[in-house]
Amino acid sequence: MVGIRAGGSRGTTSAWVRSAPWGLMLLAVLTGAGAGLGSIVFRWCIEQFTRLFSGHEDYAADPGSAHPHLSWLGPFFVVLAPVVGGLLYGPLVQRFAKEARGHGVPEVMLAVAQRGGRISPKVAVVKTLASALTIGSGGSVGREGPIVQVGSALGATMGRLVRADEGRLRLLVACGAAGGIAATFNAPLAGVFFAMELILMTFSAEAFGAAVLSSVTASVIGRAAFGDVAFLELPAFHVDHLGQYGLFAVLGVVAGAVGVGFSRILYAIEDACDWLWRGPEWLRPAAGGLVLGLLLLALPQMYGVGYPVLENATEGEYAVGFLLLLLVGKILATSVTIGIGGSGGVFAPSLFMGAMLGAAYGAVLHQLLPNSAGAVGAYALVGMGAVFAGASRAPITAVVILFELTGEYSIILSMMLAIALATATGRLLSRDTVYTLKLRRRGIDLEGPAQGAPLGGQPVGSVMEALPEPLCASTPLTEAADVLSLSGHGALPVLDTAGRYAGVVTTRAVAEALSEQPDGAPATAGDLVHRPPVVEPDEPLATALHSLADSVGSGMPVLDPERGVPVGWLSHRSALRALHAPAAAPAPESVPA
Template identity: 35%
Template structure:
């Protein structure tokens, strides 16, 4: 009887599942629209809770008139607790959240686990409340994208729909975290998706607006910063804004290179010590905060002081230098937090410095230092994050003043150009690369509608062992229709050899050498499954190969298959298309 009841229950669940799947197929767009609205509202509430938890927890840890010892001990204790939680329970919640979200979108099919969402929420709250000077916006992006991903999978949406929900959740998070719904839309498209014409534009706008409305409902209409009216005093100021752009570009590059250099050093330590790495950031912040309390936290209160001309030049210089070092150390050591907010802080200090110096020498031709601090915020953001359109719209949303747009565009353009010239890859792309994840470039992302390598690739049935000799490889090539083969060892694919190179090596007396000894140790020609066929053809031509390994974006040594010149040409209608 029990078995019959269980069987009936299983049959009933299967029938319900089939009915739901049929409903999704019929009403796919309507379900996605309703889910977008729900995600916007839910993410808005979660981000508001995140903001309130961080602020109230921080107020308890740093009560008014508290002992200076707190400024030393709380960051150390907070980073130690957070480091253990990340190491023991939430390893995917480490870092900013933006590169991790992009990795989920392009390397994991939009999958972000519920555990990662929970870990990011609480670990980042601990980090920020303890005074670590990282931002909340990046972590909010991963939390919002994760909520969207979890809901999409739980409802049984198709994989491509789940993937499309990731930027929807990201935009909703930024809209609530920074109170700038238009900038949130641009950030999701410009930085996360990498395409301002993406098909999810409508959903991103809807989720951002819904989340922002939820923020207004729960926390009111108070702006993040009280900004004075901007006024251009003299056209010659445009030249000073260009100088600010130059300074912003160099500061952005210095910050990016320092952070990446320090993080590369931390990544070399044994994995069993990872839990303790964040303490290095906490100790650095604590020692600096002992002498300069304004260094603690992301510092939006002090940004407001600079915008309203209430901070001395000497203190701005000190905060610019120390904050740059503290943020780089905190992030590089593995604390959970973002660089979105710190980039605005650095820009405000830099702009305030330039504005004060200009006012000292040209008082009759220059506006208030606060105006330069405001433009400096966008300038540093454009140089560090490399999202210039987002920067312009974000500062406009903060000020609601059209007059600021032209100087902002001048300064942004100069900063972006210098940063791109001196630091070729954007910071989020470099951070992902350090973690072994190869994100697609913007150009490749914009070609997503074209036919992809996944449609032409075949199983890698023919491969060579790295322990095989040159002579042995030549014998194996004699029965192959191809002129190049992937070479693999215990890690996976490590390179590609050509028949022509093997023959040359054999003639030069290298016949007994192992393939691992003659391959270059660096990067090797490869493609990813989501690359366009055009990219594969270009790389084949550049490397003069007729077979390219198709590897994972998460692990470049993981061989997913191969794509051959023959298969590519067949997809373009040249020659017969072979079965694979």
């Protein structure tokens, strides 16, 4: 009887933690505490492995020097360090957790979007060791990807221990990511927005509250271990006159292009490594480590994360030519590190690239416009956030994390302007980010159906209904109201006087216009037209559902991609019918152009 009561008590407690609002808050706090402790262990491992492989606390602070215990090798020890490191982490990753290879964030995004938040607990251990070995032995990658994956694995493990449902499991994964960022970089706000903008890709009061609790908990633990200071110590910068905003705007556009270029080069080099290597995967990091070592010998500033070099660039200690060399070198070194199978993040490298680009840009402006360009360091700081935004298209995270990493608020307007333009440039040049491109190359669309999912993989053309009779743009509102009321749809397509598709008019819009009718009010259906997002027949249903969910009325037109004319109607009813009609139905005939 005692055992039954005990078991019943445990079951009741577990059920309360799974379902009650305060249960989620408790799990968020515990996840944040785990992420905070994990960040301490992770940074300690990086420091120890860096001392072991280079003999320095941070070799980038004293590039080109010899290893204190291998002085007879001089600076040539950097050729061997990545090889030895690869021999250690290569078999570790291949044997225990292959998902620990690479920069980590895409795997977490995939787990949240399509795998119900499930992440193996062994990822936390393997990722910590593999990433620390990669960075410590000279890998030119960052800490954010590993700590996000480590914290997320801890959150997923916490959720599975209490048998949380998929919704809460996803939230706990995001909480782990937020806590990891907060503790590692002393950036609690950035941790929250990183989780919202990149991991969950949505905002809600519940998710925000849970992420805040996790982030604050982890940040308190991180500050107790590392101190309450800005992660990067930079001098104060100021915008002296309004004309500088135009200069920062140009930098934002250029930085956005550099961010996209980095993404493309990263995966191009990874493809090259895949094509060249024919040996066992566990040996690939060691063999490729020789190439990385030669690159480090030529440019030792690329060793590890490289924050000391970044700080020197913001203080104007490098010439323009050397800054551009460091920019290109970082792109190559990071790409090679990831391509050979190394484990580490791309956030810190993007900051490094942005600092080099911004400092070079500022130095050139200072020579051309000595009285109005302003401080070189201001451009370096803005460039850091802009390149990251161009690569990741996470503008809120970019603004917040730069403010928290540096504690510099004086040029927040310039930073926001450049980051917004960098994000727009990145979106214009590429449909994918540095994170989602990795998944799309594997045939995974985060907005589409999960691989093997029974619903959502079929094309829209197989489930759409016949197109309802369109309205003419010149149709009076009273007549349009009658037609809409008899159509059975909450919206109808509208054609202009030349018979071209103009958009959609909704019952609600017509009713509101008729009820008010002030002077100058809309008089025809064409005056109330709006264009919903484009949905095409070959588009997966799961992708189109995002647009359908936001549509006003009971459906939306499906457009022919070549002619731009509506050929069918996707309604909520037809989408739900796909649940019971998995076989593709013949598409309706197209209406004349």
